[in-house]
Amino acid sequence: MSPASPTSPPGVALTATGLDAGVDGHLVVAGVSLAVEPGSLVAVVGENGSGKSTLLRALAGLSRPLAGRVAVDGADLHALPGRARARLLAWVGQEDAPAEELLVWQAVALGLVPHQRPWAGPGSGERETVAAALAQVGLQHLADRRCDHLSGGERRRVMLARGLAQRTGLVVLDEPTNHLDVAHQQELVGVLRGSGRTVIASLHDLDLARNGFDQAVVLHDGRALATGRAAEVLVPEVVRTAFGVVPALLRDPATGQEHLVLRPPHLSPADRKKSR
Numbered sequence: 430m431s432p433a434s435p436t437s438p439p440g441v442a443l444t445a446t447g448l449d450a451g452v453d454g455h456l457v458v459a460g461v462s463l464a465v466e467p468g469s470l471v472a473v474v475g476e477n478g479s480g481k482s483t484l485l486r487a488l489a490g491l492s493r494p495l496a497g498r499v500a501v502d503g504a505d506l507h508a509l510p511g512r513a514r515a516r517l518l519a520w521v522g523q524e525d526a527p528a529e530e531l532l533v534w535q536a537v538a539l540g541l542v543p544h545q546r547p548w549a550g551p552g553s554g555e556r557e558t559v560a561a562a563l564a565q566v567g568l569q570h571l572a573d574r575r576c577d578h579l580s581g582g583e584r585r586r587v588m589l590a591r592g593l594a595q596r597t598g599l600v601v602l603d604e605p606t607n608h609l610d611v612a613h614q615q616e617l618v619g620v621l622r623g624s625g626r627t628v629i630a631s632l633h634d635l636d637l638a639r640n641g642f643d644q645a646v647v648l649h650d651g652r653a654l655a656t657g658r659a660a661e662v663l664v665p666e667v668v669r670t671a672f673g674v675v676p677a678l679l680r681d682p683a684t685g686q687e688h689l690v691l692r693p694p695h696l697s698p699a700d701r702k703k704s705r
């Protein structure tokens with residue numbers, strides 16, 4: 430994956446105020462407030478079923494909040510027509526996959542649709558955007574392959590490239606690292622950071638969230654248990670409460686960076702003491 434594309438738009442600000450998000454009128458996450466600066470990366474974490482996708486869908490304007498407001502670049506997101514919203518933010522869902530019969534470049538080119546006139550084919554600038562997005566996810570060599578002849582991780586990267594090709598100042602990604610190997614996970618965070626766009630993404634890798642993202646939102650018990658700078662929020666006490674696991678912060682002597690690691694329960698100091 431390569432860093433910034435020449436066509437990267439500048440990141441935009443997002444503000445969520447008193448947001449209640451749910452599914453079919455059923456409240457899942459209540460009272461989320463969030464101020465995201467242009468170009469910053471926000472990780473949303475929480476156990477399965479804690480409401481990450483539900484919150485992200487509300488933040489992306491795909492579902493109407495039960496209460497509260499989301500403003501993107503100063504505009505009330507849920508009052509915008511669909512096309513205007515699609516020029517402002519790109520969404521890649523957890524299970525989104527490219528249509529099997531499309532070639533890779535065709536699937537990525539769908540990201541350009543919000544910017545095109547009806548029935549207009551891609552112009553030369555748009556071909557460059559597709560090529561740049563493919564290069565960003567390291568798939569330029571597969572541009573002419575059918576999407577049903579790709580691996581799971583390659584399909585995921587096609588969808589991420591489609592989101593990047595949409596040229597929006599905000600990108601909302603539901604578990605973007607699913608199916609990616611560790612190198613591609615790290616590279617993706619580098620690409621997102623290098624793009625200058627504002628990114629909100631749900632993740633299960635808490636150390637990647639802590640060290641790769643600027644801000645974090647930890648969901649637990651139907652609310653945001655903690656919101657703030659990732660390194661201040663993703664600390665052992667919060668992680669223990671949110672996930673019921675035994676975490677520790679260990680400093681890498683080579684870099685001085687602290688990493689969040691999980692101890693198997695039977696190896697935690699408290700449990701070892703009990704078993705003596």
Ligand SMILES: Nc1ncnc2c1ncn2[C@@H]1O[C@H](COP(=O)(O)OP(=O)(O)OP(=O)(O)O)[C@@H](O)[C@H]1O
Nearest residue numbers: 452453455457475476477478479480481482483484
């Ligand atoms: N129609 C509904 N009525 C009631 N509850 C629902 C409905 N639809 C979804 N839910 C519940 O809402 C909760 C939040 O789901 P969501 O997909 O947002 O969680 P998540 O944090 O993204 O989970 P995961 O990590 O498993 O992807 C889940 O417990 C789900 O069962």
